[in-house]
Amino acid sequence: xxxxxxxxxxxxxxxxxxxxxxxxxxxxxxxxxxxxxxxxxxxxxxxxxxxxxxxxxxxxxxxxxxxxxxxxxxxxxxxxxxxxxxxxxxxxxxxxxxxxxxxxxxxxxxxxxxxxxxxxxxxxxxxxxxxxxxxxxxxxxxxxxxxxxxxxxxxxxxxxxxxxxxxxxxxxxxxxxxxxxxxxxxxxxxxxxxxxxxxxxxxxxxxxxxxxxxxxxxxxxx
Numbered sequence: 001x002x003x004x005x006x007x008x009x010x011x012x013x014x015x016x017x018x019x020x021x022x023x024x025x026x027x028x029x030x031x032x033x034x035x036x037x038x039x040x041x042x043x044x045x046x047x048x049x050x051x052x053x054x055x056x057x058x059x060x061x062x063x064x065x066x067x068x069x070x071x072x073x074x075x076x077x078x079x080x081x082x083x084x085x086x087x088x089x090x091x092x093x094x095x096x097x098x099x100x101x102x103x104x105x106x107x108x109x110x111x112x113x114x115x116x117x118x119x120x121x122x123x124x125x126x127x128x129x130x131x132x133x134x135x136x137x138x139x140x141x142x143x144x145x146x147x148x149x150x151x152x153x154x155x156x157x158x159x160x161x162x163x164x165x166x167x168x169x170x171x172x173x174x175x176x177x178x179x180x181x182x183x184x185x186x187x188x189x190x191x192x193x194x195x196x197x198x199x200x201x202x203x204x205x206x207x208x209x210x211x212x213x214x215x216x217x218x219x220x221x222x
Contacts (some may be wrong), residue, residue, distance in 0.1 A: 010028035010170030021172060021179035023200050029173065030204050031062075031111055031122040034214040037130035038084045039106060044124050046080040047197070048216050049204065051173075057216055059199055068121065069108045074147065075111060076126070084126040092127075104128045112190055122212055132211040137162035140189075140217075147211045148218040151191065151199055154187055159187045161203050169206040176219045191221035 018025045040042045046065060050058050061092040067074040070093055076082055084086040084090070093105045112119045141148055151157045159175040163170050163185040172182045176199035177191030191197060201219040207211050 015207045018020050018130075019179075019182075021174060021182035023057060023173045023197075023202060024050050024053060025051050025176040026118060027051050028111070028113060028118045028120040029171075030203070030206070030214055031056070031120050032132065032214070035084070035120055035129070035131045036210045036212070037125040037128050038065075038082070039127065040084050040087045040090060042084050042129075044082045044084075046082070046109065046111060046122060048111065048113060048120075049117075049202075049216075050118065052116065057202065060113070063114035064109050064110075064112040067107050068106065068110045070105075070185040072096060073105070073107055073126070076107065081124075082107060082109070082124045084196045087127075090127045098166075104219060118148075125210060130209045130211065133168075133205050133213045135161060135203065135213050135215050138215065139206045140201070145201075145217055148221075149186045151189065151219065151221050153197070153221045154193070155190065156180075157191075159189060159203070161185050161205060163205055167208045171204045173202045173204070174219065176201065176221060197221040 028048055029051050032047050035042045035044055047061055048062055056066055061080045065080050066124050067077050076085055086113055090105055104127045107124045141157045165212040170185045172179050172187040177189050177195045189210055198220045200216055202216040204214040
């Protein structure tokens, strides 16, 4: 699995010419663990946000998931579900990794989407509790988006999500028009004359504790 992840990642880097905000591209955009931090005995479920060339994005369970580190906790993963082990095993893992007695244990998991041979990694933290962030106060063109979005062409359409750029990671992505300032909580979309006028708009928010949230809307330009 480690070798497969490395080969897929290298191949992706070698052929990746699309801008990072482009949704019309084969790649795993984000991996989510729900929740990202779990205490002993609790469970977390993995899912993927995947981009597809020439097709809409999808949200799906990984086709393959395997523990990369620490291997002493490999049995905590079954399918796409992680079950945190006992406090005694967590204490042993902290000693193995050189962590402090109260530190959460990082369980690194390799995930893959088989259809397009895509791979990524995700850390699930064991031994404490934390939830994924929520997407608050999202605005497209200064209004809250509905089930689908219509924007004008040849106009800067301002995008906003409530986040702190100093600690959070925000990515705006689109397959309609072109994105500007895609990695800031305030971005803008512009549909030029030769840009695609239909597609999807997405925002992904990653917080400082490894939590992930995303949202996707159909979008068109007129």
